[in-house]
Amino acid sequence: MTQVVRSVKPLAASPIKSGQPLGAILAAMGLENCIPLVHGAQGCSAFAKVFFIQHFHEPIPLQSTAMEPITTIMGADNNISAALQTLCERNAPRIIVLLSTGLSEAQGSDLSRAVALFRESHPKHRQVGILTVSTPDFYGSMENGYAALLESLVQQWIPAVPPAGIRNKRVNVFLSHMMTPGDQELIRSYVEAFGLQPVMVPDLTQSLDGYLACGDYHSLTQGGTPFRLMEQLGQSAASFIIGVSLQRVAALLEPRSRGECFRLPHLMTLQQMDEFILQLHRISGREVPAWIERQRGQLLDAMIDCHGALQGSRLAMAAEADLLRAWVDFARSQGMDVGSVVAPVNQPGLAALPVETVVLGDLEDLSDLLAANPADMVFANSHASGLAERLDIPLIRTGFPIYDRLGEFRRTRQGYAGMRDTLFELGNVMEHRRHHQPVYHSPLKQDFSRIPAEQDSGL
Structure with a gap:
């Protein structure tokens, strides 16, 4: 076991941790006509918005209850009611995600009670779905907040007893925070290729995929999972839960669902991807489409092409548990060695990682580990760019945030096509690193070009 x-440091000098509210906000971006409402100070939402805009280069709909010193001490339920009323009247959302912060959790705010009081006093807004999520900053990280929203969604919106009947062509796909909009788009195409109707939860393929929509600025999310489909999740023929952090989501969903639940840690190895396609084939009764078989063949060819460049290369990683599991499994399946591994907080998936040690720390800890055990590549977010430059190690950007490269927010890593492109990317990095080493010239080498011609002819 890992x-x-x-x-042992008393503080984080160069943190890689992102708070739980950021994870819940990211998941809320994948719900249709939704606006997240942060129950905390204005700085809590402003901080999150800056991070998301830097990463996605898109406008982010986000509001705050604007807690201040007096309401923090005396109670801020009125702030919640006023904020919900304002959003319902001005923006007409279909979904409002009300999430807590460290400030409101320390103050002792009861989100469920505040929403119940709002429902009583404003019955005309009963058609608006309000989802409450507990996401204190002082516990967990972005991964925990993302999973917490999906857990609350299953508990609050899916009936405990599924309605009669089953929708044979509908398949639920719950996706971890490690899936980019590009990953989600590819996964959707795999499911649709078998004649099935995927319900992606959450669905970032239209809300944060870099699409320039027509018209003015929208105060709500564009695209995303419709509310009516989320209420019908229990009637789907099957559910795929992709991500170790979503294991509790699977446990909550199984008794509420009439279909089977399949749990996969990721789709970044040939074994996991083949299992995913095999189950789609079995559920649909259709043969595997030719274009999927071709992508698989391209991946196998890429594995052969990149084997020489990647075999035995040593990697270092700093990321959330789901990303670590995906990258470690991918690296080991391609013959690469994983050395130093750093995670922001202790999460359930870390103990099962196939590595010797995982350090709970920050980028300074990663720098210390690299000083003792050098690596050929570092996998981390953009905060590690300075470390990689100082140590002259290539940085493969992964996770959140990535703010110093364009288009990284939708780069495809999962699936046959994602693995194929990732292999070529890593192979090129290693080829560049090896072929650009300066040629060694021995100081004992004799320079015969300086010998006079007559002396050379007499030798």
Whole structure:
């Protein structure tokens, strides 16, 4: 079993952790006509908005209850009611995600009670779905907040007893935070290729995929999973839960669903991807489409082409648990060695990682580990760019945020096509690193070009 070691430093010098509210906000971006409402100070939402705009280069609909010193001490339920009323009247959302912060959790705010009081006093807004999520900053990280929203969605919106009947062509796909809009788009195409109707939860393929929509600025999310489909999730023929962090989501969904539930840690190895396609083939009764078989063949060819460049290369990683699991499995399946591994907080998936040690720390801890055990590549977010430049190690950007490269927010890593392109990317990095080493010239080498011609002819 992996040894999880906590850093002994009293503080984080160069943190890689992102708070739970950011994860819940990211998941809320994949719900249709939704606006997240952060129950906290204005700085809480402003901080999150800056991170998301830097990463996605898109406008982010986000509001705050604007807690201040007096309401923090005396109670801020009135702030919640006023904010919900304003959003319902001005923006006409279909969904409002009300999430807590460290400030409101420390103050002791009861979100469910505040929403119940709002429902009583404003019955005309009963058609608006309000989802409450507990996401304190002082516990967990972005991965935990993302999973918490999906857990709350299953508990609050899916009936405990599924209605009669089953929708044979509908398939639920719950996706971890590690899936980019590009990954989600590819996964959707795999499901649709078998004649099935995927319900992506959440669905970022239209809300944060870099699409320039027509018309003015929208105060709500564009695209995303419709509310009516989420209420019918229990009637789908099957559910795929992709991501170790979503195991509790699977446990909550199974008794509420008439279909089977399939749990996959990721889609970044040939084994996991083949299992995904095999189950789609079995559910639909259709043969595997030719274009999917071709993508698989392209991946196998890429594995052969890149084997020489990647075999035995040593990697270092700093990311959330789901990303670490995906990248570690991918690296080991391609003959690469994983050395230093750093995670922001202790999460359930870390203990099952196929590595010796995982350090709970920050980028400074990763720098110390690299000093003792050098690596050929570093996998982390953009905050590690300075470290990689200082140590002259290529940085493969992954996770959140990535703010110093364009288009990274939708780069495809999962699926046959994603793995194929990732292999070529890593192979080119290693080829560049090896072929651009300066040629060694021995100081004992004799320079015969300086010997006079007559002396050379007499030798």
